[in-house]
Every structure is written in structure tokens, then in C-alpha cells.
Amino acid sequence: MNEPGDLSFSVRTPLGTLALDVSLQVAAEAPLVVVGPNGAGKSSLLLTLLGALPVREGWIQIGADELLNTQSGVDCPIELRRIGYVPQDYALFPHLTVRQNLEFAVRGSAVPATRFERREQVEAILHDLQLSSLAERRATALSGGEKQRVALGRALASRPRVLLLDEPLAALDAQARYEVRLFLAEYLETLRLPTLIVTHDPNDAQVLGKRVAVIEAGSCSRTLTWAELCQAPTSRFVSEFVGRER
Amino acid sequence: MTRIGLAHRVQTLALGTLAALLLAFLVIPMGCLMLGTSWGEFSAGLRHPLASPALKLSLWTSALALVIVVTLGTPLAWLLALRRGRVSQLVETLVVLPVAIPPAVAGLALLLAFGKKGPFSNWFSPEGGSLALTTSAVVLAEVFVSSAFFLQAALAAFRRIDARLLIVARSLGASPFQLFFRIALPLAGPGLVGGAILCFARALGEFGATLMFAGNLQGKTQTLPLAIYTAMESDLRAAQALSILLLAVALALFFGVRFAERRSHASVEGRL
Amino acid sequence: MKTLDRRKFGALSLAPLLGGCVACDRGASNTQHLERELIVFAASSLREVFSELSHSFTAQHPEARVAFNFAGTGELKTQVEHSTNADVFAGADREHTEALVRAGACQGLVVFARNEPCIIVPLAPRSPVANFSELPNAARIVVGAPQVPIGRYTDQILERANKVLGHEFRSRVLAKVVSRELNVKQVLAKVSLGEADAGVVYRTDALLAQNRVRILNIPAEFKVLAEYTLATLTKAKNPTLAREWVALIRSRAGQSLFARFGFLPPSETNP
Numbered sequence: 001m002n003e004p005g006d007l008s009f010s011v012r013t014p015l016g017t018l019a020l021d022v023s024l025q026v027a028a029e030a031p032l033v034v035v036g037p038n039g040a041g042k043s044s045l046l047l048t049l050l051g052a053l054p055v056r057e058g059w060i061q062i063g064a065d066e067l068l069n070t071q072s073g074v075d076c077p078i079e080l081r082r083i084g085y086v087p088q089d090y091a092l093f094p095h096l097t098v099r100q101n102l103e104f105a106v107r108g109s110a111v112p113a114t115r116f117e118r119r120e121q122v123e124a125i126l127h128d129l130q131l132s133s134l135a136e137r138r139a140t141a142l143s144g145g146e147k148q149r150v151a152l153g154r155a156l157a158s159r160p161r162v163l164l165l166d167e168p169l170a171a172l173d174a175q176a177r178y179e180v181r182l183f184l185a186e187y188l189e190t191l192r193l194p195t196l197i198v199t200h201d202p203n204d205a206q207v208l209g210k211r212v213a214v215i216e217a218g219s220c221s222r223t224l225t226w227a228e229l230c231q232a233p234t235s236r237f238v239s240e241f242v243g244r245e246r
Numbered sequence: 247m248t249r250i251g252l253a254h255r256v257q258t259l260a261l262g263t264l265a266a267l268l269l270a271f272l273v274i275p276m277g278c279l280m281l282g283t284s285w286g287e288f289s290a291g292l293r294h295p296l297a298s299p300a301l302k303l304s305l306w307t308s309a310l311a312l313v314i315v316v317t318l319g320t321p322l323a324w325l326l327a328l329r330r331g332r333v334s335q336l337v338e339t340l341v342v343l344p345v346a347i348p349p350a351v352a353g354l355a356l357l358l359a360f361g362k363k364g365p366f367s368n369w370f371s372p373e374g375g376s377l378a379l380t381t382s383a384v385v386l387a388e389v390f391v392s393s394a395f396f397l398q399a400a401l402a403a404f405r406r407i408d409a410r411l412l413i414v415a416r417s418l419g420a421s422p423f424q425l426f427f428r429i430a431l432p433l434a435g436p437g438l439v440g441g442a443i444l445c446f447a448r449a450l451g452e453f454g455a456t457l458m459f460a461g462n463l464q465g466k467t468q469t470l471p472l473a474i475y476t477a478m479e480s481d482l483r484a485a486q487a488l489s490i491l492l493l494a495v496a497l498a499l500f501f502g503v504r505f506a507e508r509r510s511h512a513s514v515e516g517r518l
Numbered sequence: 519m520k521t522l523d524r525r526k527f528g529a530l531s532l533a534p535l536l537g538g539c540v541a542c543d544r545g546a547s548n549t550q551h552l553e554r555e556l557i558v559f560a561a562s563s564l565r566e567v568f569s570e571l572s573h574s575f576t577a578q579h580p581e582a583r584v585a586f587n588f589a590g591t592g593e594l595k596t597q598v599e600h601s602t603n604a605d606v607f608a609g610a611d612r613e614h615t616e617a618l619v620r621a622g623a624c625q626g627l628v629v630f631a632r633n634e635p636c637i638i639v640p641l642a643p644r645s646p647v648a649n650f651s652e653l654p655n656a657a658r659i660v661v662g663a664p665q666v667p668i669g670r671y672t673d674q675i676l677e678r679a680n681k682v683l684g685h686e687f688r689s690r691v692l693a694k695v696v697s698r699e700l701n702v703k704q705v706l707a708k709v710s711l712g713e714a715d716a717g718v719v720y721r722t723d724a725l726l727a728q729n730r731v732r733i734l735n736i737p738a739e740f741k742v743l744a745e746y747t748l749a750t751l752t753k754a755k756n757p758t759l760a761r762e763w764v765a766l767i768r769s770r771a772g773q774s775l776f777a778r779f780g781f782l783p784p785s786e787t788n789p
Binding site: 357361362363373374376378379380457458460461462463464466467475476477478479480482 | 591592593697714
């Protein structure tokens with residue numbers, strides 16, 4: 001259960017008028033950026049991996065560990081999948097402080113720890129993400145960039161095996177976006193976790209991810225590098241997407 | 247003034263008139279109740295032998311009813327809010343139904359369920375027992391009629407919680423208890439408090455079901471509303487004084503808990 | 519422009535429409551009242567006999583309708599004091615009617631029947647009470663509240679019994695009382711449902727529920743008879759009809775109807 005491993009999945013499920021059909025593999029050293037037009041199913045894909053949306057047909061695996069297999073009836077509940085999730089707008093618990101948000105995650109992580117050890121873990125994360133001065137602030141009293149770091153720290157505090165980020169920079173202003181993007185890229189490098197990042201920003205695609213997956217009308221079956229995408233745009237959306245490169 | 251300005255004035259006036267009509271209709275009878283008694287009559291009415299035992303009984307039975315409704319109703323509302331299937335919709339309709347049932351009907355239903363001729367009669371006592379005409383019956387009747395008010399408010403409060411917060415909490419490995427006690431309950435707090443006020447007020451004012459199921463005995467089952475009704479048979483002045491008392495108690499509780507609700511709201515929003 | 523005018527017109531026309539409705543209603547009910555409807559406020563125990571009587575009344579007066587308001591005598595008195603909607607008031611005692619007469623709301627007090635309180639016990643489950651002196655054996659007793667006539671009569675009966683039977687009879691019985699209802703029909707209901715082992719109601723009520731309760735007589739020495747009185751309202755909208763109603767009650771036909779239901783004649787001397 002604790003081994004690191006690549007994330008691989010193949011899910012097919014109806015989403016309203018759309019039919020989600022995505023089969024991909026995400027390696028630990030290569031964060032995957034997921035792009036696509038609005039309503040194409042990007043955020044929903046994250047939710048299916050998380051276990052928050054039902055999957056009609058398919059399977060999800062982390063390393064050798066099966067999280068979902070509709071054929072054999074395996075369906076691990078959200079609480080046990082150990083997947084870290086940072087939604088758009090971060091979803092920090094508004095009634096708790098930064099420290100309490102992190103503590104909640106540490107409590108929920110499957111690793112048994114004494115109160116002292118838990119405190120140490122929280123301190124470590126606060127330090128790593130430069131949040132120590134904000135520890136006692138209410139989650140609602142933070143700037144966009146600070147919230148993002150707290151949300152990230154919280155997701156990591158539960159010792160996940162996979163990280164899912166939904167539009168991590170969308171709620172930031174242009175200046176913050178630039179700075180946080182660089183920070184995030186570096187940080188993800190040190191983490192070495194299979195990571196999926198949903199974004200609509202071509203800059204994110206270039207900087208944050210090693211590979212790119214394009215979901216259009218719910219389907220996607222391969223990943224490309226940014227360079228490959230630019231060389232041979234596969235659709236109108238893609239050519240516009242890469243054309244906006246600075 | 248322009249033509250449009252005038253038209254807007256007329257529309258506001260029309261809305262205001264409709265509003266004022268209902269407001270007046272609600273306030274005037276209460277005004278007549280309060281102003282129709284002199285202070286002397288009021289204090290004499292308070293010293294009426296029916297007053298003190300009825301007030302005490304009403305307060306503690308309603309409080310107990312509230313505790314029962316909140317303790318059992320909060321998990322119920324939470325579980326119903328989590329699931330959206332047809333079964334939970336059916337359950338939701340059933341538990342909110344008592345709002346539409348006339349209190350007398352509720353009283354009769356309780357009598358048939360828990361009375362001498364009910365299905366549980368042999369559980370209460372080998373020769374056939376009954377919960378009717380006891381102080382417990384007062385609490386049960388109050389729970390029955392007031393729970394729907396709390397449940398509706400609690401359901402709405404839980405449903406208002408951003409679903410993503412719950413998803414994130416679960417993805418962090420939260421157990422059902424952690425999810426309920428640390429996330430859902432604090433966030434739904436203000437709504438739950440509001441529902442509790444309504445529940446308590448309804449329990450305090452309950453009359454029809456208690457009269458039928460619990461009876462009317464001073465000190466044991468004669469709640470304040472029943473005392474008022476009984477007093478009316480012989481002494482309208484006393485009934486008036488007791489009514490003002492009940493109104494005052496309800497108002498005091500109402501404002502007191504509204505204050506607490508505002509504080510609870512502020513703390514959730516991080517202003518405290 | 520067009521929508522503006524229409525809205526104004528709508529708002530303005532609403533007022534006379536509402537006014538018209540109110541006037542209409544009052545007019546209709548006025549005429550209706552004058553021509554046809556006799557409104558009788560009567561004690562609950564008179565429900566069955568008065569309903570039966572109204573059939574004869576409408577047979578004699580085809581243009582008339584009788585509408586009833588049955589409730590506890592005290593409640594009715596309060597309602598009469600605060601409204602002008604009744605023509606006849608009939609209560610289960612003298613007190614309330616006399617109070618109304620003293621206040622000028624009623625006139626022409628007449629005792630028109632008497633009723634005898636009795637003990638009732640449920641047929642099922644079996645009651646531990648087999649006669650009056652065994653009342654303290656009951657586990658639960660339901661009687662009328664002291665504020666209503668049947669409750670007062672019950673208290674008087676217990677007082678008398680206490681003097682004769684001794685042994686703290688009254689307090690032993692009162693110790694078993696679990697509810698003092700505001701309406702004799704409520705007492706009957708609780709005993710019929712088996713929630714009480716014994717109750718005190720009027721004989722006329724008990725006779726109506728013979729398939730559910732058994733009647734036990736109260737010994738003559740303790741007995742108290744309820745006197746039913748009626749009076750017409752001074753502000754009655756149908757004074758003629760009201761007088762006719764009273765006349766019907768006091769007539770031979772009326773009195774024999776009362777006897778059939780179990781009432782006693784208004785005095786010993788009357789047949």
C-alpha cells in the first residue's frame with residue numbers, strides 16, 4: 001500500500017451530455033498537464049480518479065495497487081485512496097486556522113503517530129511552504145497565493161501517492177501567477193509524486209508539466225511533450241492553445 | 247419627477263401596502279393581548295395557581311424535547327443530506343410530514359401507537375401499559391410536532407455546505423465522525439441553531455397533540471398553553487396574563503438565541 | 519409605456535374589487551342570516567340530542583337552518599362575551615348562563631333538562647372498578663377539569679361521598695386522577711380507548727357509547743344532578759327563530775326526545 005508507483009488508468013463514464021473516455025499513464029518524474037476546451041471534462045476526470053464521481057467502466061491503478069476495477073468489482077472509497085486533491089478555489093476549511101487545516105490532514109493520514117509526531121509533521125510542512133508566520137491565521141484571511149500554498153500543503157500532509165491539482169493558479173493575479181508557477185514547478189520536482197494538473201493556461205502547460213494531455217469532448221488517449229504539441233497541433237483548439245505562447 | 251420615477255414610486259408603494267397589511271394583522275392581536283391588561287391584573291394573573299407549575303413544566307419538557315430532536319435529528323439530517331437517492335427523498339418527505347399534520351391528528355396518532363390499544367402496549371407492562379396521560383407523553387408529543395421544523399432547517403444547512411469541502415475532507419482520510427463533527431457540524435452551525443429556535447418555540451406552544459395524548463393534569467401534564475385554555479373556562483383575565491407570560495418567554499428565548507446565532511455565524515466566517 | 523399603464527390600472531382596480539367582495543360577503547351573510555340561519559351555542563353533551571332536534575325544527579320551519587357550535591360551557595360563554603354571532607346559548611349548568619344574563623348578554627333563562635353524572639369503565643381491557651366505592655382501585659381515572667361543569671359536579675359528588683364513606687375516599691380517588699379534561703366528550707374518549715380505568719361523564723354521553731363502556735350508577739346519596747339552562751341572546755339576529763327553538767325544546771315532543779336520549783326532565787314536578 002505504501003509503495004510509490006506510477007498512476008495508470010482507463011475510465012469511461014457518461015457525464016451529462018458528454019462521454020468521458022480517457023486512458024493515460026502518469027509517471028512520478030513527469031507531471032502531466034491536462035488541457036482542453038471548457039466543459040471537455042478535465043475537472044470531472046480528476047473527480048473520477050479521486051473516487052468522487054462514479055465510473056461506469058474502467059480501472060485505476062497506482063503502481064501495483066488497484067483502486068478501481070469495474071470488472072472485478074474493486075472500488076476503493078475516497079478516504080482510502082490516498083490521493084491528494086487541490087480543487088479550484090482551494091476549498092480550505094473556512095472555520096479552521098492554517099495550522100488546523102494541516103492538522104486535519106495529518107490526522108487523517110493512515111500513518112499512526114503520536115501527538116508530538118503530528119505536531120512535528122505540521123511544523124515541517126509550514127516550514128517547507130513558508131507558511132510558519134501564517135499558522136494561526138484563519139483560512140479566510142489569506143491572499144490567493146498563500147491559500148494555494150496551504151491547500152497544497154494540506155494535500156501533501158496526508159502523505160498521498162498521487163497529486164491532483166485543478167487550475168492551481170487560476171485564482172491568482174498575473175504577478176502572483178508568475179511567481180507561484182515557478183515555485184510550484186520546483187516544488188513538484190522535489191516531490192516526485194505522479195501529478196495531474198488541469199489548466200487552461202498555456203504557460204502552466206509549458207512550465208509545470210513534462211507532458212501534456214489534451215481532452216476534447218471527453219476523450220484523450222495519449223500524452224505529448226510541449227514541443228510535440230507545437231510541431232503538430234492535432235486540432236483547432238490545440239493550434240490556438242499553442243499559438244498563444246508568449 | 248420623471249414618468250419612470252413616478253411609476254417606481256407607485257410600485258414601491260404597492261409592495262409596501264401589501265407588506266404593511268400582513269404586518270399589521272400579525273402585530274395588532276399581539277398588541278391587544280399585551281395592552282388589554284393592566285399591570286395589576288397581569289401580576290394577579292401570574293400568581294394564579296395554574297401559572298407556576300405550568301410554566302415550569304412547559305420549560306423543562308420543551309427543553310428535553312429540543313435535546314432529543316437535536317441529538318437524533320442532526321445525524322438524520324446529515325445522512326439525508328449526503329445521499330440523494332429516491333429512498334432518501336422518500337424518507338425526507340416522511341419526516342417533514344408532521345408539519346402538515348394538524349396537532350390533534352398527531353395526538354390521535356400517538357395515542358393509537360403508544361396507548362393501551364397500541365402495538366407496544368405489552369412492552370410497557372405485562373397487563374398492557376400505555377404512555378398516554380403521562381409526563382413522557384408531553385415530551386413525546388412535543389418531539390413529534392416540532393422535529394420537522396428542526397429537520398428542515400438542518401437539511402438546508404447541511405446541503406448549503408460546499409460539496410468540495412466534503413470531498414477534500416474525505417480525500418484527506420477523514421473518518422465519518424471526523425467529517426461530521428469537525429467539518430459538517432461547525433459549518434452548518436448557524437442553520438442548526440436557527441432550526442433549534444423554531445423547534446423549541448413550536449414545542450413550547452404545542453397544544454392539540456398534548457391535550458389528546460398527554461391529558462391535562464396540573465404539575466404533570468398541564469403545559470402553559472393548556473393552562474391558558476383551562477383558565478379561559480373560568481377566568482379570562484388569568485388566561486390573558488398567562489398568554490402574555492408565554493409570549494414574553496418565547497420572545498426572550500427568541501432574541502437570546504438569535505444573538506447566539508449571530509455570534510456563531512461570525513465565528514464561522516472568521517470574524518471572531 | 520403600455521406595461522406601465524397596465525400595472526397602474528391593475529393596482530388601482532384591485533381596491534374596489536376587494537371592497538366589492540367584502541360588501542358582497544357581508545350583504546349575502548346578512549340576508550342569509552336574517553332569513554334562514556339560527557345559530558346555537560351548546561354544551562358538548564347536547565350534541566346528539568340537539569342535532570336530532572334540528573331535524574324537527576327545520577321540518578316545522580322549512581325556510582330556516584340551524585347551525586351549531588358545540589364546546590365546553592365555559593369556552594362558549596367566553597365566545598359569547600366576545601362576539602355577536604349567536605342566537606341561543608345552552609349550557610350544562612346555571613352559573614355560566616346566569617353570568618351572561620347578569621352581564622346583559624342573554625335573557626330569559628330557562629332550565630330545560632337535567633342530566634345525571636355516572637361512572638363509566640371500559641369494556642376492554644377489564645377494569646378493576648366494579649362499583650362506585652371501588653373507584654380508588656383504579657390505576658388511572660379521568661374526570662372533567664374543575665373549570666367545566668362536569669368537573670365541578672364530580673368534585674361535589676366526591677365531597678358528598680367523602681362525608682359518608684370516610685377513609686379519605688376523596689383524596690384516594692384524586693390520587694388516581696391522571697387528567698382533568700376540558701370537555702366531557704374527551705373524558706368519554708379516554709375511557710373508551712382504555713387509557714383510563716374509570717371516568718365520570720353524563721349518563722346521556724355514556725348511553726351513546728354503550729358498545730365501548732359500561733355504566734356504573736352513583737349512589738343516590740352522593741348524586742348531584744346537572745341542570746341544563748338556556749337563554750336567548752339579547753343581540754340575537756334571529757330572535758323569532760330563537761324563541762321558536764326554545765318553544766320546541768319545552769314542548770312535549772321536545773321533552774320526550776330528551777327523555778329518549780337519557781336526560782331527566784327539568785324538575786320533579788314536570789312529566
